[in-house]
Amino acid sequence: MMTWMDRYLYAVTRRLPKSMREDIERELRSNLMDALEERLEGRDATEQDVLELLNEFGDPEKVASEYMPEKRYLIGPELIDLYWMILKIVGIAVGIGLTIALVISALQGEPTQKGLIEIIIGYFGTLWSAAISLVGTITIIFAVIQYTTAGQEFSHSKAAEELRQAGKEIGEAFKETEISHTVKSKQAKVKQTKTWSADQLPAVPASSDRVSISDSVVSLVFIGLALLVFNVYPDKIGAYFFDNTAEKWVGVPLFNVAILSAYVMFYNFVWILEALLHVRLIQTGRWGFAERMVKILISLLGLGIFIALIQNPAVFNSEGIKAGLIQYGVDLSGLAKLGMLNLRILMVIVILGTAVEVIKQGYYAVKSKVV
Amino acid sequence: MTQNDAIQNLMQELRRGTLVIGVLSQLHEPEYGYSLVQKLNDCGMTIDQGTLYPLLRRLEKQSLLESNWEVEDPRPRRYYQLSDSGREALEALKTEWNELVKTMNLMLSLESEEALK
Numbered sequence: 319m320m321t322w323m324d325r326y327l328y329a330v331t332r333r334l335p336k337s338m339r340e341d342i343e344r345e346l347r348s349n350l351m352d353a354l355e356e357r358l359e360g361r362d363a364t365e366q367d368v369l370e371l372l373n374e375f376g377d378p379e380k381v382a383s384e385y386m387p388e389k390r391y392l393i394g395p396e397l398i399d400l401y402w403m404i405l406k407i408v409g410i411a412v413g414i415g416l417t418i419a420l421v422i423s424a425l426q427g428e429p430t431q432k433g434l435i436e437i438i439i440g441y442f443g444t445l446w447s448a449a450i451s452l453v454g455t456i457t458i459i460f461a462v463i464q465y466t467t468a469g470q471e472f473s474h475s476k477a478a479e480e481l482r483q484a485g486k487e488i489g490e491a492f493k494e495t496e497i498s499h500t501v502k503s504k505q506a507k508v509k510q511t512k513t514w515s516a517d518q519l520p521a522v523p524a525s526s527d528r529v530s531i532s533d534s535v536v537s538l539v540f541i542g543l544a545l546l547v548f549n550v551y552p553d554k555i556g557a558y559f560f561d562n563t564a565e566k567w568v569g570v571p572l573f574n575v576a577i578l579s580a581y582v583m584f585y586n587f588v589w590i591l592e593a594l595l596h597v598r599l600i601q602t603g604r605w606g607f608a609e610r611m612v613k614i615l616i617s618l619l620g621l622g623i624f625i626a627l628i629q630n631p632a633v634f635n636s637e638g639i640k641a642g643l644i645q646y647g648v649d650l651s652g653l654a655k656l657g658m659l660n661l662r663i664l665m666v667i668v669i670l671g672t673a674v675e676v677i678k679q680g681y682y683a684v685k686s687k688v689v
Numbered sequence: 690m691t692q693n694d695a696i697q698n699l700m701q702e703l704r705r706g707t708l709v710i711g712v713l714s715q716l717h718e719p720e721y722g723y724s725l726v727q728k729l730n731d732c733g734m735t736i737d738q739g740t741l742y743p744l745l746r747r748l749e750k751q752s753l754l755e756s757n758w759e760v761e762d763p764r765p766r767r768y769y770q771l772s773d774s775g776r777e778a779l780e781a782l783k784t785e786w787n788e789l790v791k792t793m794n795l796m797l798s799l800e801s802e803e804a805l806k
Contacts, residue, residue, distance in 0.1 A: 348767065349722035353723055353738065356723070376737060380739065384744070
């Protein structure tokens, strides 16, 4: 008979933090016994009495949740939209990247001469493991953010404390990277959680200051692609020829991967900075002065790296390309000239493009300060 | 959710808001869980025990109540009583409640007149 009560108490307390269990069980048992005694009016308790009492008391899950009134989230409602968005963006970027990699390796024919089906199975395998690690990593990052900012009141176990400590450190590092709004956002965050007053409402952005979310999302996708391709598959960037004798596609890498990697390191910094900028833009929905300054910085840094890269002939796999061109019977002399010309034209285009971007951002930045 | 459920839900929400003031008002003298249930019941306030006991703990955590275990026959019981800040909170809640009653009575009497037309 009493086993029903034990079962009930266990069903409630097992849902509670360890530190609270013993005390709550003791108190609940005492209360339940009082209630049972009251309804018995002197006679001995039957199994039926206990069951009725427990039914009246209600679902253990509900009772336990009354003891834990703070809703518990891994990722709370204030972060969940951003979480889904980033998951989608990164997912699409990686999906596209892997698909391109698949197509290239299928066209090339892997050295082991795998069949098409094997390649496709391998593709889904890679896609699956990439998806798992992506979702996992992003979820952990968000959970840490949740614990450090939103879930500050939730503190029970030592493990949670340690996790929070680690999260704080990561959070600090994250903040330092977001050069553009360190001070401002810190103030804003404090204001958001503590007091809010209408006079702090930001002005409705001028149409030139409004962020096009789709532009930012597309940028993020391409940044993701660039990060993936240049870091993981730099050797796949190149010219592709159909080899008639071997009856397959052969790729000639455009870059000397070992030398390129030094430049990629700098580009990674610029790309990640740009990705952070776009995340920030999507969050705030407006181009502020700081955002424009960061954009100018990114443009100039990118241009600098680009010029350095293009000035260094060792970056390009010249020998390989030449050999490839000869082997596959392409007219070499004309193409080489064209190649040099192309590089010059490309440089002019990139410089002009950067100049336009810098002037545009500078103009709006000044305008926003003047008005 | 049927219309009836929705109405039930609304009434439950309305009652829930009054729980704290009701509970605090009955704890000038120490009470243990079940004795408080009966006391509230006698006044006409029905409350699930599964709601009340966690509420008592929360109020204690907020320092509005103090508690201690009394070893007595037939079993040890935890007694709750208002703390100093609990008394203060109760006074503030009472003032607020009286204002609310005034406002609501006014609004509802106007509504009755309106409905009669």
